[in-house]
Amino acid sequence: MEGDPGPLAPSAYANDVLPFVRGLEELVDINSVFVCNIDSSDMQPSHWETMAAKIAEALDDYDGFVVLHGTDTMAYSASALSLLLHNLPKPVVFTGSQRPIAQLRSDARQNLVHAAICATLDIPEVGLYFGQELLRGNRATKTSMSSYNAYSSPHVPPLVRMGVDIERPMAPRQPIGPFELRHGFDRRVTVLTLYPGADASQLDQTVAAGARAVILRAFGAGNVPLAGWPDSIRRATLAGVHVIITSQCLDGAAEIGRYAGSAAAGDAGALSAWDMTLEATLTRAMFLLREPGEFRELWSIDQAGEVTLPAS
Numbered sequence: 591m592e593g594d595p596g597p598l599a600p601s602a603y604a605n606d607v608l609p610f611v612r613g614l615e616e617l618v619d620i621n622s623v624f625v626c627n628i629d630s631s632d633m634q635p636s637h638w639e640t641m642a643a644k645i646a647e648a649l650d651d652y653d654g655f656v657v658l659h660g661t662d663t664m665a666y667s668a669s670a671l672s673l674l675l676h677n678l679p680k681p682v683v684f685t686g687s688q689r690p691i692a693q694l695r696s697d698a699r700q701n702l703v704h705a706a707i708c709a710t711l712d713i714p715e716v717g718l719y720f721g722q723e724l725l726r727g728n729r730a731t732k733t734s735m736s737s738y739n740a741y742s743s744p745h746v747p748p749l750v751r752m753g754v755d756i757e758r759p760m761a762p763r764q765p766i767g768p769f770e771l772r773h774g775f776d777r778r779v780t781v782l783t784l785y786p787g788a789d790a791s792q793l794d795q796t797v798a799a800g801a802r803a804v805i806l807r808a809f810g811a812g813n814v815p816l817a818g819w820p821d822s823i824r825r826a827t828l829a830g831v832h833v834i835i836t837s838q839c840l841d842g843a844a845e846i847g848r849y850a851g852s853a854a855a856g857d858a859g860a861l862s863a864w865d866m867t868l869e870a871t872l873t874r875a876m877f878l879l880r881e882p883g884e885f886r887e888l889w890s891i892d893q894a895g896e897v898t899l900p901a902s
């Protein structure tokens with residue numbers, strides 16, 4: 591029985607995984623590029639840009655790409671690359687594992703094999719493969735630390751489901767123009783979580799500290815307390831800071847106006863994250879701050895399949 595391996599950290603296995611998945615090279619021709627070997631909790635927006643640039647540089651040379659990534663921030667990276675790789679014509683598949691690949695009970699082998707298969711399919715999107723499913727990358731969120739099915743996609747079905755047969759529950763997006771490598775993330779985005787008794791001065795302090803966008807993880811369908819918060823949101827909006835309302839619930843969407851608190855927040859200038867994951871909301875806010883004068887207009891446009899906009 592396997593014992594406790596001690597604190598998990600990046601290892602040499604990240605450099606050469608093929609010896610642990612014998613036979614994969616018979617299925618697909620593989621070349622590897624080493625980008626970085628860090629714990630995914632240390633990922634920075636600059637790493638997202640480096641990964642995107644490496645893929646763009648080799649786009650004409652390969653049928654698809656697999657990105658090996660730590661699980662803690664993989665959904666953030668997948669969301670970010672879905673924005674950077676605009677009109678992507680080929681699949682880019684993120685994958686990782688709950689257990690290191692060298693361990694006997696590792697899930698890494700199956701995830702890698704299936705991710706490689708997905709990278710050969712006609713799915714011109716950034717995806718995230720884990721467990722038995724290929725999820726749209728900007729719709730994925732990590733929901734378990736202990737299950738081999740560690741990721742969920744609360745609002746759209748998977749792109750691929752791997753069983754005895756390969757199922758395709760959702761049609762992928764298709765490029766509508768030439769491929770473009772886009773650039774830029776503004777890191778001046780802060781996330782605040784509301785809780786009973788939360789003081790609205792937190793938002794004022796965040797704005798004073800230099801935030802250009804603040805994501806409020808609100809209650810239920812996007813509700814905020816009436817005491818203090820709408821006034822604080824109005825002050826932030828008048829200062830040119832974008833306040834974005836998302837829900838603390840995994841399933842559902844932020845609906846500004848459904849309750850009195852969220853209606854007051856909307857009247858004060860707050861924007862809705864609708865049904866986006868926190869990962870997609872954050873990376874999208876960082877990305878759109880590149881064009882601060884157009885932020886509010888661009889916010890209401892689906893950038894890469896990350897949001898279901900209301901019909902109105």
